[in-house]
Amino acid sequence: MTNLSLKCSGITFPNPLVLASGILGVTGASFAHSVKKGAGGITTKSLWKNPHPGHKNPTMFGTPEYFMNAVGLSDAGITKAVEELGQYLPTRKAPLIANIVGGKKEEFRDIAIAIEAMTEKPDMLEVNISCPNVEDEFGKPFACETATAAEVTSIVRKATTLPIAIKLSPNVTNIGKIARACQDAGADAITAINTVGPGMRWNIDLKTPILANRVGGVSGPAIFPIAVKAVYDIYQSVDIPIIATGGVNSGREALEIMMAGGTLVGVGTAIYYHGDDFWEKATKEMADWLTKEGITDISEIVGLFHQLK
Numbered sequence: 594m595t596n597l598s599l600k601c602s603g604i605t606f607p608n609p610l611v612l613a614s615g616i617l618g619v620t621g622a623s624f625a626h627s628v629k630k631g632a633g634g635i636t637t638k639s640l641w642k643n644p645h646p647g648h649k650n651p652t653m654f655g656t657p658e659y660f661m662n663a664v665g666l667s668d669a670g671i672t673k674a675v676e677e678l679g680q681y682l683p684t685r686k687a688p689l690i691a692n693i694v695g696g697k698k699e700e701f702r703d704i705a706i707a708i709e710a711m712t713e714k715p716d717m718l719e720v721n722i723s724c725p726n727v728e729d730e731f732g733k734p735f736a737c738e739t740a741t742a743a744e745v746t747s748i749v750r751k752a753t754t755l756p757i758a759i760k761l762s763p764n765v766t767n768i769g770k771i772a773r774a775c776q777d778a779g780a781d782a783i784t785a786i787n788t789v790g791p792g793m794r795w796n797i798d799l800k801t802p803i804l805a806n807r808v809g810g811v812s813g814p815a816i817f818p819i820a821v822k823a824v825y826d827i828y829q830s831v832d833i834p835i836i837a838t839g840g841v842n843s844g845r846e847a848l849e850i851m852m853a854g855g856t857l858v859g860v861g862t863a864i865y866y867h868g869d870d871f872w873e874k875a876t877k878e879m880a881d882w883l884t885k886e887g888i889t890d891i892s893e894i895v896g897l898f899h900q901l902k
């Protein structure tokens with residue numbers, strides 16, 4: 594069977610499928626469980642400097658085509674997160690990406706510094722500048738403008754020795770340009786995409802919004818074409834790896850988004866549909882396809898579509 598192991602930003606992953614931020618990556622035990630079930634790496638949910646309450650319930654709504662969530666990045670703060678990471682990191686069997694978030698630019702720096710002080714550090718930081726609910730002083734996520742995206746990248750770059758991936762929003766018209774600005778400001782990788790929208794649904798009988806927050810970020814199979822296009826555009830604009838995320842729901846789709854430009858593949862909502870059997874099923878599907886095509890090194894398929902006329 595084809596070996597699925599590959600490198601991203603100098604780090605070796607046993608396979609390209611990485612648990613996306615905010616899905617199950619909450620405790621040291623849950624990190625280890627996903628890896629045991631076959632995840633090639635783990636991303637934590639977004640970690641705040643101070644405890645962050647998130648939004649009121651109901652915060653999630655799912656259909657066979659998409660999920661809508663307004664969890665609101667609830668978190669117990671960086672001190673608690675460092676404890677949980679300490680449960681996993683010394684005996685880790687696959688890399689861990691710590692996802693960080695801040696309401697103000699300086700908060701990103703403070704969290705990066707707190708993580709830098711750990712004896713056993715995560716393998717990479719992922720910088721969430723794209724949550725639909727976290728805005729700069731002009732009312733937009735930092736990822737919506739090249740200048741603010743680059744500024745946050747540069748702040749984190751100065752605060753850590755770890756590789757940094759900047760997580761971008763699909764809700765822009767120039768994602769390639771924004772990714773390039775992040776690379777120029779010191780990013781080692783780009784994660785794309787965060788949720789789409791936000792979207793809104795209503796209950797026509799009760800005449801109430803389905804989510805207490807009224808709006809929520811859209812994820813799952815319906816956003817896969819948007820993710821493939823975003824990854825394709827970013828690949829043409831940068832020379833750093835992409836953690837391709839958004840709607841991936843099978844091993845074949847993981848291969849497709851890698852061929853569009855992803856080195857790693859973030860998997861989020863698919864875990865709600867398939868449970869943690871997803872990892873084994875999808876990696877087998879990937880390995881079988883590569884074997885059938887006679888490809889022994891999976892990194893050969895990264896960006897393959899760009900070689901076609």
Ligand SMILES: Cc1cc2nc3c(=O)[nH]c(=O)nc-3n(C[C@H](O)[C@H](O)[C@H](O)COP(=O)(O)O)c2cc1C
Nearest residue numbers: 613614615638639721786787812813839840861862
């Ligand atoms: C319930 C839920 C919580 C999420 N929480 C976070 C988060 O804390 N930080 C973040 O950067 N992205 C978060 N995301 C976005 C995912 O990491 C991912 O970018 C997005 O859902 C698209 O991938 P998917 O379609 O495979 O889920 C969350 C998504 C969902 C569904």
